[in-house]
Amino acid sequence: MLDAKDALSGYRYLVLAEGMFGPQTSKTANSAVRYLPGRVLAVIDSRHAGESVGDVLGFGGTIPVLATVEEGLGRGATALLIGIAPQGGQLPGSWRPMLNAAIDAGLDVVSGLHFHLSDDAELRERAAARGVRIHDLRKPPAQLPVSTGRARLVDALVVHTVGTDCNIGKMTAALQIRDALAARGTRVGFAATGQTGILIEGWGISVDAVVADFVGGAAEQLVLRAAEGNDVVLVEGQGSLVHPGYSGVTLGLLHGSMPDAMILCHQPSRQCPWNAAHRYDWMRLPSVPEMIRICESAIAPLRESRVIGIALNTWDLTDEQARDEARRLEDATGLPATDPVRFDPSPLAGAIVAAAERKRAGRAGMGG
Amino acid sequence: MLDAKDALSGYRYLVLAEGMFGPQTSKTANSAVRYLPGRVLAVIDSRHAGESVGDVLGFGGTIPVLATVEEGLGRGATALLIGIAPQGGQLPGSWRPMLNAAIDAGLDVVSGLHFHLSDDAELRERAAARGVRIHDLRKPPAQLPVSTGRARLVDALVVHTVGTDCNIGKMTAALQIRDALAARGTRVGFAATGQTGILIEGWGISVDAVVADFVGGAAEQLVLRAAEGNDVVLVEGQGSLVHPGYSGVTLGLLHGSMPDAMILCHQPSRQCPWNAAHRYDWMRLPSVPEMIRICESAIAPLRESRVIGIALNTWDLTDEQARDEARRLEDATGLPATDPVRFDPSPLAGAIVAAAERKRAGRAGMGG
Numbered sequence: 046m047l048d049a050k051d052a053l054s055g056y057r058y059l060v061l062a063e064g065m066f067g068p069q070t071s072k073t074a075n076s077a078v079r080y081l082p083g084r085v086l087a088v089i090d091s092r093h094a095g096e097s098v099g100d101v102l103g104f105g106g107t108i109p110v111l112a113t114v115e116e117g118l119g120r121g122a123t124a125l126l127i128g129i130a131p132q133g134g135q136l137p138g139s140w141r142p143m144l145n146a147a148i149d150a151g152l153d154v155v156s157g158l159h160f161h162l163s164d165d166a167e168l169r170e171r172a173a174a175r176g177v178r179i180h181d182l183r184k185p186p187a188q189l190p191v192s193t194g195r196a197r198l199v200d201a202l203v204v205h206t207v208g209t210d211c212n213i214g215k216m217t218a219a220l221q222i223r224d225a226l227a228a229r230g231t232r233v234g235f236a237a238t239g240q241t242g243i244l245i246e247g248w249g250i251s252v253d254a255v256v257a258d259f260v261g262g263a264a265e266q267l268v269l270r271a272a273e274g275n276d277v278v279l280v281e282g283q284g285s286l287v288h289p290g291y292s293g294v295t296l297g298l299l300h301g302s303m304p305d306a307m308i309l310c311h312q313p314s315r316q317c318p319w320n321a322a323h324r325y326d327w328m329r330l331p332s333v334p335e336m337i338r339i340c341e342s343a344i345a346p347l348r349e350s351r352v353i354g355i356a357l358n359t360w361d362l363t364d365e366q367a368r369d370e371a372r373r374l375e376d377a378t379g380l381p382a383t384d385p386v387r388f389d390p391s392p393l394a395g396a397i398v399a400a401a402e403r404k405r406a407g408r409a410g411m412g413g
Numbered sequence: 414m415l416d417a418k419d420a421l422s423g424y425r426y427l428v429l430a431e432g433m434f435g436p437q438t439s440k441t442a443n444s445a446v447r448y449l450p451g452r453v454l455a456v457i458d459s460r461h462a463g464e465s466v467g468d469v470l471g472f473g474g475t476i477p478v479l480a481t482v483e484e485g486l487g488r489g490a491t492a493l494l495i496g497i498a499p500q501g502g503q504l505p506g507s508w509r510p511m512l513n514a515a516i517d518a519g520l521d522v523v524s525g526l527h528f529h530l531s532d533d534a535e536l537r538e539r540a541a542a543r544g545v546r547i548h549d550l551r552k553p554p555a556q557l558p559v560s561t562g563r564a565r566l567v568d569a570l571v572v573h574t575v576g577t578d579c580n581i582g583k584m585t586a587a588l589q590i591r592d593a594l595a596a597r598g599t600r601v602g603f604a605a606t607g608q609t610g611i612l613i614e615g616w617g618i619s620v621d622a623v624v625a626d627f628v629g630g631a632a633e634q635l636v637l638r639a640a641e642g643n644d645v646v647l648v649e650g651q652g653s654l655v656h657p658g659y660s661g662v663t664l665g666l667l668h669g670s671m672p673d674a675m676i677l678c679h680q681p682s683r684q685c686p687w688n689a690a691h692r693y694d695w696m697r698l699p700s701v702p703e704m705i706r707i708c709e710s711a712i713a714p715l716r717e718s719r720v721i722g723i724a725l726n727t728w729d730l731t732d733e734q735a736r737d738e739a740r741r742l743e744d745a746t747g748l749p750a751t752d753p754v755r756f757d758p759s760p761l762a763g764a765i766v767a768a769a770e771r772k773r774a775g776r777a778g779m780g781g
Contacts, residue, residue, distance in 0.1 A: 159624065191658040194695060258621040258627045260661045263519060286664070287714040290559040293628045293665020300660045312727050342710065346655040346699055358479070375772065378568070 046187050046266060050247030056153065057084050059117040061143060064108065066090035068100060068102055068360055070321075072212060073241045074128025074260065078105040080245045085291070087117045089143070091111045104361070114146045124153040130240065130284050131321060135160045141167075157182045157240025159254060182240040185263070187207055192261030193334040197303035197348055199272040201234070202401040202406070205304035206356065209336045211291050212319045214386075215282035216242050216306040218310050218356035221385035223279055225394035231401075236269030236280040238264065238298060253283055253294045259378050262295055264301030280304060286339055288318045289325055291394065299343060304350050306400045307340055308393055310335065312358040313370045333374055353400055354393040355382035373375040414554050414634060418615030420546065424521065425452050427485040428496040429511060434458035434478065436470055440580060440688075441525050441609045442451055442496025445606045446473040446587055448613045448736055455485045456496065456512070471728070482514045492521040498608065499689060504528045509535075516540050525550045525608025527622060543640055550608040551619040553631070562628030566669035567640040568776070569602070572771040573672035574650040574724065577704045579659050580687045582754075583650035584610050584722035585676050586624045586761070589753035591647050591761035599769075600638035604648040606632065606666060621651055628662055632669025643771055648672060656686045657693055666713060672718050674768045675708055676761055677701065680726040681738045701742055721768055722761040723750035 046096055058081070062074040078098055080087050087109050094112035098105030111117050114125070123145035131137065144162070147154060148171050154262060155164045160345045161181040163169055172179050196203065204222075206215040216239060226233040235242070237249025248270075250263045264280070271278045284291030311333055315393055318325040331339060337352045344350045355374050359367035369383055375381040381392035426449070430442040433645050434456055436667045446453050455477050456466055461772070462480035466473030479485050493515035499505065504526060510690055512530070515522060516539050524530045529549040531537055564571065572590075574583040584607060594601040603610070616638075632648070639646045648670045648775025651661030679701055686693040699707060705720045712718045725743050727735035735752055742750040749760035 066679055155523075159626070192693070194657045194693060204447075253624075255619075255625050256657060257623050257625045257662045257665065258527070260625045261658050286711075287564045289668050289715055290629050291626060292668045293661040293663075294625045295661075296654070297661020298665040300657050320561075323561070325562060327565075328715055337667065339710070339714070342707075343654075346707070347657055373557040 046247060046250045047182060047184065047243055048248040052153070052180065053244060055122040055157070056128040057086055057122050058163065059122040059126055059147065059152065060085055060088045060126045060141065061227065062088055062090045062113070062128040063140065063143065064090065064092060065129040066093055069212070071129045073126070073130060073244065075102055076216065076241045076245060077126060077130045078102065078108065086120045086122045089110050089114055089117060091179050100291055111286050114143045116239065118150050121131070124155050124242070127156040127158060130157055134287060136162070136165070142413030144168060144404060145171060148162055148175050151175060151177060151186045152179070153178045155180045155182065155244065157244065159306055160185055168410050182243045183254040185250060185255045189255060189259035189266070190262040191258060192265040192301040193348070196265045196268040196301065199268060199278070200280045201272040201275050202277045202306065202397065203268055203272070203280060203300050203302060203304045204308060204397055205280040206308045206310055207295070207299070207340050208282055208285050208309065208317055209333065210319050211284045211288050213310050213312050213315065214356060214358035215310045218280050218308060218385050219279040220245065221390040222308070222393050222397065225390040226277060226397065229394065231277055231397065231398060233277045233279060234273070234275035236267040236271040236278055236302070238281045238283055242281045254299055255371065257293065260297030264298045268302050282310070285318070286343055287331060290312060290320060296343060300347055301309070303348060305404055306351055306353045306397070308354045308356050309337055309340065309352045310356045310358065311336070314361050317400070334377055337378060341376060352380065354380050354395060354396045357382060357384040359384045359387055414551065414616060414618045415550060415685065416421060416616040416776050417548055417610055420521070420525070420548065421615045422550055424492040424733060425454055425490050426492055426494040426498055427482065427490040427515065427520065428453055428456045428494045429482070430458045430496040431508065431509065431511065432458065432460060433497040434461055434469055435578070437540060438718060441494070441612065443496060444471055444584065444613060445494060445496060446470065446476065448524040452486045454490045454701050455479050457482055457485060471603055482511045486518050488521060488610050492523050494612070495524040495526060504530070504533070512536060513603055513752060516543050519543060521546045523548045523550065523612065525612065525619070527551055538621065542781065550611045551622040553618060553623045557623060558630040559626060559628035559632070560633040560669040562671060562715070563668065564633045564636040567636060567646070568703045569643050569646045570674065571640070571646045571648060571670060571672045572676060573648040573667065573670050574676045574678055575663070575667070575708050576650055576677065577698050577701065578683055578687050579652045579656050581678050581680050581683065582637070582724060582726035583678045586753050587647040587649050589758040590676070590761050590765065594765065597762065597766065598644055599645045599663040599766060601645045601647060602641070602643035604635040604639040604646055604670070606635065606649045606651055610649045620666055622631055623660070625661065627695055628665030632666045636670050645765060650678070653686070655699060655710055657696070663769055664711060671716060671749060673772055674719055674721045674765070676722045676724050677708065677720045678724045678726065679704070679707060680698050705746060709760030719749065722748050722764045724761060725750060725752040727752045727755055748777045
């Protein structure tokens, strides 16, 4: 798997989000702002030049948004991060001059595109000539196994964030819960399954970039490693079991990671599956109770696993609407529901700690 | 997608199945024997040297099994076909001398391994020097889209063979049904989704070798092309929705191909998911009625689609046992059930023709 903890943990970034910086359209950029505090020095999007990150996202404070890479130089950045993931993952032609400018200025480059920058002869040679490194976060390991089901045997409680849709907050929920668990003293590992999670954690596998037969095997490897020395493993989810484009990745990840329990992520305002190019408006997303049934049924032939909490993404609601939605879903499902960014992840962390205790007690009981 | 109809439709093959030739362990070899009549001149497996293909498989008649590639030369073969697919898809080191011998003798090479022979410098250079071609059936197209759901809109009836397990007869069922439909005068297209189907049909995409995000998009492309000029499209299935290793491919294929109807493939003697290396004996396969529910539920959020027939793989049963199983499952499900190889695919072809008529009538009704 990709393991670049040393390099990735030290970078200070210029973040390229040209033409796409916004609350819903620049996931990697936004997560860097949220989870790498102090290490994002500027964001590049000429549409918002002169505004601050806080103006555009609602968080991130006074970090400036700039029109060009050149304006970002001389601020102490050590790497350029590609902060958006266009559908299909290719490199827009208009970005090449920006990448060249960064490389020529001596910045390393960190990319989560499906297209591997290090496979591009021009960029590779330019980087080599300037002595800078290119990190392709989405480049899969050369050899992966087919999954065997071994992930079900780890001692740690394995919790997987699933969702009613893609791009809905599964990584964010896992990271917020991780921080809440760590604050309680729980030893918690984070299994990053996408480019943004890898950027933050420093290691992982972007499972959507793996050859399809090996998605489950990749998930299994991640769980086995994240379980080492930990009481809880949080496996970042991808896509959704009902997403017409990405459902295969989601099921492979679910069956490979073999979670003891799931947290369902949901955005109350979302009606149709999301996609960068169009909205799949010929179908409707299932309700939360229906989606709980779908997730639990999908893993039932392999093992029993329950949804034990609901993480809401309420960025486009008022505080009052968000609280109402959480209450309504708690009533409808009997599970704790909260927006772990806007409010407090504690109800979800609490459900996980309780499940971990049940698993430990069950194992002790089996041994006795 | 891979399109090599001209080359693949003309080859006469030596089939390499060293150490694995048998009814359940050499799917590509066996399908070549069954569906490329007269074009398999010999099979290589030193364990069975001196026997005939009929002795080993129960079909295939007097085609000889030989100990070495060298013995197979001079019989009129124009290509070497790699007839087995070891788990993980790598090239066993012991095969290299055999491939070299075939290349040196001027045979083209056709391979369905995950490992692309044309990426191996030694083999590629040796083939180029000798002027022979290497066809990697599993090599995915360079650019694939994310699926959009468009496959649901084709006029042809789209039928997908799904299964309780992998390696259970989904391709074989589709091909037997295709022949039965063609014999009735139905214009039928076959969408090959694996290396063996591509070998037989001459075009297709090996969806398990595609980058995971694009499995659905690959399936969509296949359905759109196979629907051209046809009344029925048969989409070859892969894996199973409950297989711990391959389920992701299966769901991506289901959601990308958006079938109007499904044929469920099942082997009555199979208890646990299959795997070349081990048997996943920690889990049990669902029953046929339960698997019907799982398949219909998995696509229900995207569209309604029903299982309309059951294709049995009864190679390890007696005629009487096979008939009993078919009858028992017909009673349990109310659907036609038959072994389309051993008995007659007509009941399944009949169910498909009836569904195609219903679809046509429904469309005419909508237009009127």
